Amino acid sequence: MVNDDDTINAGVERFLNLKRSKVFKGQAMDSPGRRVLVVDDEWLIRWSLAEALNDAGYAVTQASDGQSAVQVLQEETVDVVLLDYRLPDSSDLQLLSRLRSLAPDARVIMMTAYGSPEMTREALALGALRVVHKPFDMQKARALVDQASRQGSDQP
DSSP states (O other): OOOHHHHHHHHHHHHHHHHHOSEEEOOOOOSTTOEEEEEOSOHHHHHHHHHHHHHTTOEEEEESSHHHHHHHHHHSOOSEEEEESOBTTBOSTHHHHHHHHHOTTSEEEEEESSOOHHHHHHHHHTTEEEEEESSOOHHHHHHHHHHHHHHHHHOO
């Protein structure tokens, strides 16, 4: 029989492992359009997005920096990328260009707390589907991923 303390301890252990790792992979799913890469150096944002998206049936891989995101895209296919604008090893749109070249079919949603109209225009010109400003509502983020996922599955 599992008690509340066991459940809490398991959740805390999972939470601490997410904080320590640069790349964390969620449950694998074979459905097209359901694989998401979350790239953010803030572990709480990665964890929150991963939990919300896992609950919605997405397989989520997390990366805490640009180098880890590139590594993930070199090794696996994703359908949607949630990409933070400012990362420890990348604080401009060069990473967006690199990720788009590695995964041209992936839909990229940029996340930023430092956005400007110029940055938004440039990100969209480089292939980002949307730019969302932090803080954002998890339900809205999930709706954006749902929309991006559907857009990809509608393509021939």
